Amino acid sequence: MHTNEQGCESCPERSEGIFADLKPDELALISRCKTTNRYKKKQVIFYEGNVPYGVHCVRKGKLKLYRTSAQGKEQVVRLVQEGEAMGFKSLLTSDKYSLTAEVLEDAEICFLDKSAFFELLDHSPKLARNMLETVCHEVRSQENTICSYSQKSVRERVAETLLILAEKYGRKNSDGTIEIKTPLKREDIATLAGTVLESAVRYLSEFKNDGYIDLVAKEIKILKPDKLLAITQSQMA
Helix, strand or coil, rough: CCCCCHHHHHHHHHHHHCCCCCCHHHHHHHHHHCCCECCCCCCCEECCCCCCCCEEEEEEEEEEEECCCCCCCCCCEEECCCCCEEEEHHHCCCCCCCCCEEEEECCCEEEEEHHHHHHHHHCCCHHHHCEEEEEEHHHHHHHHHHHHHHCCCHHHHHHHHHHHHHHHHHCCCCCCCCCEEECCCCHHHHCCCCCCHHHHHHHHHHHHHHCCEEEEECCCEEECCCHHHHHHHHHHC
């Protein structure tokens, strides 16, 4: 559903993404050319294998990016939240989308078509630097995760996944607990932790029984983050 347009100049989410700190005339170009649409939970923005026609930027809401296996199973690669852009890497390399983007909660997403995006890129060194920094950050994060997870047990990986979700998507309360409102399925947590569903469910239940977390529907509350952190560091002792 198309929604009322908000100028990029006044968009607070822009400060966190690839369009941060652009010049006024560059922001004006985006505002003229972009469209903003509302999406419901579980709607798909683009599918793995589709040809990209522009760049999507999340103004409100959260999404998951996943790959589908030959057996039809989803493998969640990462989550996307307000201010983050999707699709620009495929656009730059002239590749098809390697992932599917699905809405986790009702979202508003801006779209800048291919021609406008490349016109902007041709005149904006800052945009190019922002994209390079974003890609480098993603690669470094993936390298750190691979290195860390290769040395940890499944129990430790599930605990670390919860802490990563809490750090990026959680809301910290005055009592030190952290609420993760992103409605992830247990299967999503399992793939993020690099394990099977049965193992993820087993350790989530263990952490709940130990009083480290609370599970309410698809929301997670971290009651004792220090205990989860201790689990992730157990091999370092």
